[in-house]
């Protein structure tokens with residue numbers, strides 16, 4: 060799964076959408092691009108009413124629109140954005156088109172799921188299929204929104220499996236802990252002074268709890284300023300987040316203490332850290 064935008068950006072999207080769309084409203088599917096559609100019940104075609112959306116919510120890095128009978132799940136992946144027609148300034152992209160009809164009046168507006176780069180995904184499932192889908196059930200505890208305490212830490216630890224995995228790998232695994240991607244993992248590990256290649260074995264329970272508290276604090280600080288826009292992220296008002304001004308190692312050449320930041324390629328992505336501030340811990344390395 061593509062790891063951006065991360066939980067603070069998706070939560071920002073959800074909050075802006077909730078303010079602008081003011082649920083409840085009737086949601087109708089008008090048309091869709093099969094290229095980004097993951098699942099759609101066979102009997103739902105264009106102009107199929109999906110029912111009343113009472114709340115817009117977030118699961119991990121997904122936007123979730125639930126009605127009594129259906130669940131629409133949207134994963135933005137770089138350039139996907141749910142755009143009400145009154146903000147429609149985007150060039151043509153790949154689209155899924157919904158119509159919102161407010162229950163209290165005649166407020167029709169079109170909601171476009173725009174995705175210029177076509178990495179996004181959209182699911183429409185019956186409520187039952189969604190509730191029983193093992194994929195949606197598999198996400199780890201949510202570090203942005205949940206209370207971080209010893210019970211949260213033990214729920215995360217239960218999902219870790221082998222403690223020989225690196226801490227960076229674990230924090231990025233959405234099935235261990237939900238919401239962190241490439242930007243925040245670098246910032247969280249820097250703030251915690253933990254080397255990204257440290258193994259879970261090297262980290263004490265107290266250090267692990269502090270690390271989770273740091274993750275929660277950093278991600279909420281980002282949410283307070285609308286998330287991080289280092290590449291393409293825009294909310295549904297086409298506004299950028301502001302947290303990129305606070306980044307300490309991600310895409311930085313020096314850490315705040317003036318040391319050189321290292322970028323190591325890990326898979327298709329870069330891992331940023333300060334080798335001076337973030338030493339490998341324990342005796343296993």
Ligand SMILES: [Zn+2]
Pocket residue numbers: 314315316317318333334335336337
């Ligand atoms: Zn440093």
